[in-house]
Amino acid sequence: MIVAAGGGGDAVAAAMLHAALYGDEDFGVILTYAWDRLLIDPIPGPRGARDFTGLRPITPTVSAVPAEARPIAPAGSTLPLLAAALPHTFALLDPGQGAVGITCQLEELISHLKPVSIDLLDVGGDILARGDEPTLKSPLADALTLAAASQVNAPVRLLIAGPGLDGELPPDELRPLLGPLVHTLTAKDVGPVSSILEWHPSEATAMLAATARGVRGTCEIRDAGLLVPLTDEAPRVHEVDLGQALTRNNLASALRDTTTLNEAEAHSREICDFSEIDYERNKAARLKGQKPVELDAEAALSQLDRFEAGARSRGVTHVTFRRITAAFNLSGSQRGALRQLLMKSRPDQYDAPLWRVTTTS
Incomplete structure (x- = not known):
């Protein structure tokens, strides 16, 4: 188990x-x-x-x-x-x-x-x-x-x-x-x-x-763009x-003695100064009512070129698709469509399951 x-x-x-x-x-x-x-x-x-x-x-x-x-x-x-x-x-x-x-x-x-x-x-x-x-x-x-x-x-x-x-x-x-x-x-x-x-x-x-x-290499992740060594x-x-x-x-x-999730959250706020569920609540409230940005293939590939240029300057060799989705200001539900577009357009950059940043512009 x-x-x-x-x-x-x-x-x-x-x-x-x-x-x-x-x-x-x-x-x-x-x-x-x-x-x-x-x-x-x-x-x-x-x-x-x-x-x-x-x-x-x-x-x-x-x-x-x-x-x-x-x-x-x-x-x-x-x-x-x-x-x-x-x-x-x-x-x-x-x-x-x-x-x-x-x-x-x-x-x-x-x-x-x-x-x-x-x-x-x-x-x-x-x-x-x-x-x-x-x-x-x-x-x-x-x-x-x-x-x-x-x-x-x-x-x-x-x-x-x-x-x-x-x-x-x-x-x-x-x-x-x-x-x-x-x-x-x-x-x-x-x-x-x-x-x-x-x-x-x-x-x-x-x-x-x-x-x-x-x-x-070095992978960039999350909406905050954290760098993780591979x-x-x-x-x-x-x-x-x-x-x-x-x-x-x-x-x-x-x-160890908590009997509710609310009690566990209270301890997290006290010890860590935050609760990750509070973060989710706040993010969900921000996203509520937002209309998804329409995914335009030509615009997305042009945006990818600009994003990769910035990533190279930060020493990044790979990114997650979640990171690209966030950088493009797309919703999580659009991640799959973006992934399919990029893989179809530039399949040689797919280092499964990551996206490899081109070494030159």
Whole structure:
């Protein structure tokens, strides 16, 4: 069983890592949030079981999300699509009852499944944040799973894949915190999720897959244009002592006795000086009522030339499609159309699943 610490792309990475570590005979269970942010889900915060139809109960508090499940409109979720594309069982992690509720879900699932191993996986490493880092953007989901995993009556192995790839903690800060090397991902490991990376919006997992395929350089991500190094360290997976991670993560330590998501948010505001769900609420309010900018092919390619010229001046070799979409002031729903246009017009610049910036104008 693998617990995707932050949901979203961590669930895709969990499927990739499961095949690499455990083979493809027993596909196992991936326990993950339905928390796809505003790129997929227009409603701020995570989705719970009440937000879906067609779930399949596993235990009293845990349900599987099969391919036929559907989020109740206007909510959105990538989990049914993942279930349709992959052989794993995706079980829904619901943070509505805080860390206490997540602990109960973990314990029920462990008692029911009796898994031979339990891994808690985080892509990037922000699960190791203290909480006061200026680059920290989304600590709450990871802190909740860390707080819960530290309380279950079973051994849990904490794994960090792609140190620094989430753009939240720099690799130099993460490096001394990492334990033994568990695996270095390769192009073969990416194979099972290749088709998913063509549409899934996760930037950290996209860069993890790209570096596993040998891509190196500097990638620009998010609407803020953060720079992330794509190095030989990026496709590595390290074990980290879970107890030491909890001691370091002030937010996770504070969340252990929380029984509601609101309570967890309050701790995040106190310790980190913000709640990522507040950020989503504010962004959703800004986007409400905005009319999408029409995608004009000729104008978009001209804008791409100007964008790449600026990116080269910043030392950027690659960008995510999410970054290009934001830079072009397009909505998340237009990301797919923009991606198709660029790949059709300039296919040689596609370093799957990233976009390679041309070296000359």
